[in-house]
Amino acid sequence: MTTTDVPAPRSRSRITSGGVDVHALQDALDEAVDGEIRFDDGSRATYSTDASNYRQVPIAVVVPHTIDAGVEAIRVCHDQNVPVLSRGGGTSLAGQCCNAAVVIDWTKYCNALVSVDPDARTAVVEPGIVLDTLNTLVAEHGLMYGPKPATHSHCTLGGMMGNNSCGSSAQAFGKTVDNVRRLEIVTYDGERMWVGPTTDEEYERILALGGRRAELYRGMRTIIGTYADEIREKYPKIPRRVSGYNLDSLLPENGFNVAAALIGSESTLVTIVRAEIDLVPVPATRTFVVLGFPTIADAGDAATAVAAHNPLTIEGLDENLIHDERKKRKNTSALHLLPDGDGWLVIEVPGKDKQESDARTDALVKDLEQRQIKPNAKVFDDPSHQQEITEVREAGLGATAWVPGQPDTWEGWEDAAVPPEKMGEYLRDFHALLLEYGYKNVTLYGHFGQGCVHTRIPFPLTTEAGVAEYRSFIERAARLVTSYGGSLSGEHGDGQSRGALLPIMFGDSVVHAFEEFKAVFDPANRMNPGKVVQPYRPTENLRLGPGYAPKVSVKLQFSYPEDEGRFDRAALRCVGVGNCRSHSGGVMCPSYRATGEEEHSTRGRSRLLFEMLEGQYRESPITKGWRSPEVKDALDLCLSCKGCKSDCPVDVDMATYKAEFLSHHYAGRIRPASHYTMGWLPRWARLVHRAPGLVNRLAHTRPLARLGKRLGGIEPDRPIPWFASERFVDWFAARHETAAAPLGDIMLWPDSFTNNFHPAVARAAVEVLENAGYRVVVPQAALCCGLTWISTGQLKSAKRILKHTAQELAPLLRDGIRMVSLEPSCTAVFRSDAPDLLPDDENIALLRDQTRTLAEVLEETDGWIPPRIEKKAVVQPHCHQHAVLGFDADRKIMERVGITATTLDGCCGLAGNFGFEAGHLDVSVACAEQELLPGVRKAADDDVVLADGFSCRTQLEHTGNGRQAMHLAELLAAGLRHEDLADRPERVILKRPGNPERIPARILSRAKNALPSPRP
């Protein structure tokens, strides 16, 4: 994958680290490795944890350009005796993906689908390929990879092999270990080879050749010779035994399968550099049936009977999960679809066609009834309902972490598995154990057809006593699971959470065999040390731990109502799920999608903010608090699109945190020039209106414009928007006063962008609102929502501006008048940022409650007859609309007027000041190439292109194929006027100042080619 160039972080200091000659290591890696070698504090802090309770700051991060470069990095580490850890999506839940080691991140470049053999149903992949990407690429052959973790949009095949991942589809297709043919591996000491099942002849041939390979194979044979009987006896014969090394795969009856034995070894034995994997046919169709039971244990009791019908998945969920999702307003429409009950099984039944999958579903339900298991059953054939129900289950972890008003929950006992036929019984005992420790309302869900139960538990991990309680609980739970013949981990692996508990499950002797296995491959204990075998204690390296006491030394500007007013809680929110590393769908996170860099994902930024607070009271690479250049670097490419606010399962709101950070970072200091130019745009626009023609001429006269942009911190290749010759407010003031209207007055908010640059949008809105029966009033005073001050972190000014605006508007608002705001980013300020900044201001509360989008007002207007506009449209919702306002009203209005809309995901990439700021152009354009530009290119000439955001319209004009976008108001007004909207409707409708301008083609093509690929 190629990626967009990003500005070099400004702080790249070197470190010293216990026992490691960091300087020598850095020089050697720089010299030998074709890739990005990072010893800087920001990178190390970014990779300091995974999705677990643990935190270990790495020595360095290596992002190899090629597989060979990655192998070379391992050689250098070996020569310098430095530990190594491979990393994929970093979604591990047991601490196996963080360590004080050199972390090799395979995801950015080593992510190719090397080959596919559709006849043999196999493929060869590099470790960094994302599962969804792989599945998209092999879909043309009607194939897919069988195992599918809930993290499929961003977990990698390397990570799946490292963890022996499974997921819901393992019911039909097994775990990763069941779907790998051969692995190409490299050992710490540099032996690189393909491994797989080994016949006796092959074994003899390897031995005859001698060398390190022969030593490895002989060592493995010796272990099997010594421990075969105990392995046969102690390994549970259940579908979800994930704990421990797969020594059973080396047994003669299992073909001495070295590849299978190394699957699930969590980077502690070898590094996987390529794999030959099995593919399976994509099921032609599937029917969903959801069964409701009185309790989750009853659902567990029924799982085996359901499994007899060979469905694709059998997923359990309990009432607590549904309660948490309801409380967090996640998947709300799907929650209504569930049948009555307090515990559910969601079952996917495949078929060669709908008739077959329906018939099999019918037989399944009848069979349960005959067995006197009488759940409430609901069948779903509609794919959109099926997708919604899948999301209810897949949201499990994110939905149960950070539920407002409930204690925080943690991994630690997340994924144990028992024999499926004992599921119900185990759930009852486990529930009793939870209650014994006082853990109430704990959510239970998981892969019930295979006996695997997920949960997050409110372990009190910040006190000595709490940590001791955690240790005691997991040991009791381990004994309970073992008494059922189960596995401590049924899915996520052992890492640090369970490594120390393995003797309970396997006995000392088998654990000794694990240690010998480790010693065969990694005698120096340099591969991910302290995980799985000879492990750290589960209570070491905790991210929180008894000393956890983050320091927030400043007076916060935002109120953080859902985090008890605490920034440290906001910075701790990210649970590491990694959805912000997905490549498609929703808005989050455009900067990661452009750069492929962990540091530019929402998660990376969250980690840095966490480390920033850590550095104030205990060891962390980030030591300068709010003045930290590393945090500023990571936040610099955050577009403040708010995508994470809605798309992150725990509502991380990075745009707010960025504004807060910038506010303290620059407190009492000179800011970047762009903060004074674009950050103060509404103020400058007020001056410009005296001579817009002159300003336009100067801003578009080349040498002058370039100088002005340079001084103003503006990207030299970004055109400056044209100021309108007549502002909207001037046009409105010059109108004859209109008479009172049947539906009374409505206020129209003259935001700076609409007012100064696209006043035709507001004029169109007046036309539409008057047609709907309102008299439009416009505030007389020059007011502002403070958006540009907020996005540049000038929060004290923003508060002042907002307070004044709310005060001025209060008399009208108190009369109950609603305010229509046409620019989504300003509307989002009134709805969300303003009350978060000024939570106690009553005028702000009125503003929040009475601000509407145009579509919302029209939807609320009884009796309005919309015009008929039978057209197709490509619609780009503004990212703040997606995150804060919602798009339902717009969708409904478009339906009513006869628009068939293709709604685009993603952020346009301009995002207010972001795309104008010097140094952001490539990333800005790369973001536009994610969804907006491909979507508009597909539009037919007579389709409408709609975008309510000024940024989105401007970005399309600067980067697109010549199409221009209109605001919904302009389309509706044109419909009311019965305009002919045939070819390129914008030609008829749009009245924009100046001539459309584009960014130079060479820059556009550079950005286009710099997109991460392949993309799903």
Ligand SMILES: Cc1cc2nc3c(=O)[nH]c(=O)nc-3n(C[C@H](O)[C@H](O)[C@H](O)COP(=O)(O)OP(=O)(O)OC[C@H]3O[C@@H](n4cnc5c(N)ncnc54)[C@H](O)[C@@H]3O)c2cc1C
């Ligand atoms: C919300 C959530 C839901 C989840 N749901 C599921 C689920 O349904 N099913 C499931 O099985 N898991 C699940 N997981 C766990 C995790 O997502 C999976 O195990 C996933 O496959 C890990 O992939 P990754 O790319 O993130 O791996 P990482 O976390 O990056 O790595 C996983 C392990 O593999 C090692 N590794 C990575 N690359 C290599 C390599 N090239 N060579 C050798 N070792 C390597 C790492 O060191 C680490 O030990 C879930 C996690 C979360 C946070």
Ligand code: SF4
């Ligand atoms: S920021 Fe949100 S989506 Fe990203 S890893 Fe953290 S919790 Fe997951």
Ligand code: SF4
């Ligand atoms: S605000 Fe947008 S760019 Fe910034 S972290 Fe969130 S999703 Fe990413």
